[in-house]
Amino acid sequence: MKNIFLVALMFVSTIAFGQKKINKLSKQEKKDGWELLFNGRNFDGWRAFKGDKISGWKVIDGVLNNSGVGSDHGGDIITTKKYQDFELYVEWKITAESNSGIFFHADEDKGKAIYETAPEYQLLDDKGWPTEFADHQYSGANYAMHVPQNAKVKPLDKWNTTKIVVKGSHVQHYLNGKLVVEYELWSDDWKARKAKGKWKNYPNYGMSKTGYIGLQDYGGLTQFRNIKIKEL
Structure with missing residues (x-):
């Protein structure tokens, strides 16, 4: 019984710590210069692309959720601050057939x-997408420009x-390390790829050379947490 109690206590402690x-x-x-972009409670530090009020997005249990019903000109959100050189870290989880x-x-x-100016790191349900995409449209890609190599989504x-x-x-x-x-x-x-592809x-x-960090609300539910940045 004592061992069971200790295991249970460790399990609860692990959850709480996580x-x-x-x-x-x-x-x-903090000492190394990292800045938290999402506080887990509200939209402080974020606003709508070309607007102020964020629509459709929700913060649930410390996780940022897009609307799940976005469109081509949907409710994409951006940071209120511009960044030039940086290291950005994001954790994300996507639902079936989402993009x-x-x-x-x-x-x-x-x-x-937003996509008319900003390069995009693609997020996709790689394994469950119902149709075949071009190689440069899967998770980790520089969307419509560069194909990810040895990328594996969880x-x-x-x-x-x-x-x-x-x-x-x-x-x-x-992607995943x-x-x-x-x-x-x-x-x-870069210019050659651009000239012959989607962005011509x-x-x-x-x-x-500088601009906002953005998160897309395009199609299906995507969740984000632990969003942090370090300027270089």
Whole structure:
């Protein structure tokens, strides 16, 4: 009986400890310059793209949920602060047949929709999507530009980790601890991919050197937590 009690106590302690760590920075992270972008309680530090009031999104039990019914010009949200060079960390979980993304260097003045200016780190239900996508449309991709290499998403009930590192023109995408995409903004290769692909008619796509971090409300439910950034 004593052993059962100890196991139960350890289990409860583990849960409590795990909850305590959600949307919190450690002393070392604070010392290293990390900033929490989502406090787990409300939308402080966020607003709607091209607007102020956030619509459809909810904060439930420390988790940021998009509306689940977004559209092409849906309720995408952005940080109230602009960032240039940074390391961004996000944990995310997606529901069946859902599609979302993380944007950076978003510029409200040069595009009607967030994707018209901001490169996108793609989030997708890779295994359950009902139709076949192009290789550059799966999780971890630089959407419609660069194909992720050896990217593996976790089962739908598990949290994935994303890290995006932007330093000057150099960008790295990490998915669950693995480097899956690496590219140079504004390079000859970048310009060539842009000219022959989805963004050929969007001259301002990927051209800004600073801008907002954004989360997409496109189709299906995606959840986010532990969103933090360190400026470089």
